[in-house]
Amino acid sequence: MLTIYNDQHALHQGKVEMFRGELVPCFEVPARVDHVKHELERRGLGPLQSPDALDDALLAKVHAPRYLDFIAGAWDEWVALDPANASRDALPSYWPTRGMRTDVLPQSFPARLGLFSFDAGTPLTAGSWAAARQGAACAWTATQRVLGGQRSAFALTRPPGHHASVDFFGGYCFVNNAAVAAQALRDAGVERVAVLDVDYHHGNGTQAIFYDRSDVHFASLHGDPFTDYPYYLGHADERGAGKGEGFNHNLPLPRGTDFTAWRAALKTALDGIAKVKAGALVVSLGVDTFEGDPISGFKLKSDDYLRMGEDLARAGLPTVFVFEGGYAVAEVGVNTVNVLEGFGQ
Ligand code: Q9C
Ligand code: ZN
Numbered sequence: 001m002l003t004i005y006n007d008q009h010a011l012h013q014g015k016v017e018m019f020r021g022e023l024v025p026c027f028e029v030p031a032r033v034d035h036v037k038h039e040l041e042r043r044g045l046g047p048l049q050s051p052d053a054l055d056d057a058l059l060a061k062v063h064a065p066r067y068l069d070f071i072a073g074a075w076d077e078w079v080a081l082d083p084a085n086a087s088r089d090a091l092p093s094y095w096p097t098r099g100m101r102t103d104v105l106p107q108s109f110p111a112r113l114g115l116f117s118f119d120a121g122t123p124l125t126a127g128s129w130a131a132a133r134q135g136a137a138c139a140w141t142a143t144q145r146v147l148g149g150q151r152s153a154f155a156l157t158r159p160p161g162h163h164a165s166v167d168f169f170g171g172y173c174f175v176n177n178a179a180v181a182a183q184a185l186r187d188a189g190v191e192r193v194a195v196l197d198v199d200y201h202h203g204n205g206t207q208a209i210f211y212d213r214s215d216v217h218f219a220s221l222h223g224d225p226f227t228d229y230p231y232y233l234g235h236a237d238e239r240g241a242g243k244g245e246g247f248n249h250n251l252p253l254p255r256g257t258d259f260t261a262w263r264a265a266l267k268t269a270l271d272g273i274a275k276v277k278a279g280a281l282v283v284s285l286g287v288d289t290f291e292g293d294p295i296s297g298f299k300l301k302s303d304d305y306l307r308m309g310e311d312l313a314r315a316g317l318p319t320v321f322v323f324e325g326g327y328a329v330a331e332v333g334v335n336t337v338n339v340l341e342g343f344g345q
Contacts, residue, residue: 001046001321001340002150004142006157008134009033011127014172015089018120026123027295027327028172033158036323039333040156045341048156052144054137058187062179062209066105067167070116071174072129077109089123118170118230132159132174139177139322143184146280146318154285154321154340155181162203162284162324163230171201171230172325178284179209181320182216185280192217194278194317196269198308199286199324200296202234202250206284212244217276219269220284221262223297224252247276255297259304262289263311270315281317286324287335293328305335309342319343 010030016023040048059068078090094114096102106112113124135157142153155177162178163171182193195210197203197220210216225234240248249272251265273281287305289298300308312319321340326332 001040001343001345002145002153003040003046003048003156004051004138004145004153005037005048006033006131006135006138007050008127008131009158010131012125012131012159013127014123014125017123018091028159029329030158031329032326032332033156033323035329035333036156036336039337043337043341045337046345049141051134051137051141054133054140058140058180058184059136059175061183062166062176063164064167067116070112071132071169074113074124075126075129078124081109086126089125091120091123092117093120116168118168122170122172124169128159128174135159135161135177136175136180139181139320140184142320142322143181146320147185147188151345152319152321152343154323156323158323160286160324161205161322162197162199162286163201163205165205165208173205176205176209178203178206178282178322181282181322182210185282185320186215190279191215192276192278193280193282194219194273194276195282195284196273196312197222197284198266198289199284200288200293200298201229201286201325202252203284204230204233207233207238207248210244211240211248212242214243214247217247217249217273217278219249219251219272221251221253221265221269224254227255228297253298256299258299259301259307262298262300263307266308266311270311273315278317281315281319283312283319283321284324285321285336285339287326287332287339290326290328290331290335292331293326295327302331302334302338305338306342309339309344312339313343
């Protein structure tokens, strides 16, 4: 598996996240990607390449310009508020909600930090933008390799992306790498692209970015939002809007779901993808469906990820894999690389 590796991922290194009323050490740590890289190298699974330079115009096709401007400058603004902030992560604590104004940009930095986010679990750090932007470059480069004739490529990067929406960050995500890949495939002339999100959590950002579009079909298997993050999106009745009606497919599953039930839902999602005649596939590859994941509720075992890769290969589509979640740090390498090995070259 050709892998495009984000060698700047460790520039994003959150210290703490808000969890049940406490600041706890971040689950989303640099070691996650280090383990995947190590496992790819240990199994001799294809070369690791650096990304090519990204044209920011692509980012502006999936994110709002005022959001990108904010994220790009947020760390400097944070430190300008108080030099002591240089040693602290920025976390939001105010959000606009129903009936409040989001069209007027507050002057206050904390107010804008909340306006452009949706949780207090996603620390913004000195290197967050640099790491996230380079991650988008990885997704773009992996897409170019697939367009160039590779059957598949893998963007190995963090922070993850699928919770990042048109104009807000959250769920450890700042830039939606899967959306970048899907948009790049569209820009190259692939008439319909499918994004399949197998991360434990619903890909609210990817869904929202493409919700009213028929050219990008979004399918997601995830913990039911009645009980699981991101809570406010991901129900089965969200089927797309306007021209996008019928091109959004959510398969929420209960806590405790094992691979047999998960695999049946995967088949349903892949059948839907075959029906819309997608010409390419983007896989949001999170392995937080693993039984040992500390923040998730499914029961997949390490060997199941080989079968997952085989099932994905049977879709028969040029495929861009983008790394997302997975927080059982010691097993994240084996589980991720199992999918890629199961998929084959
Ligand atoms: N008890 C990704 O996997 N915190 N993001 C949830 C649940 C947010 C996960 C806490 C989880 C976000 C990319
Ligand atoms: Zn996840």
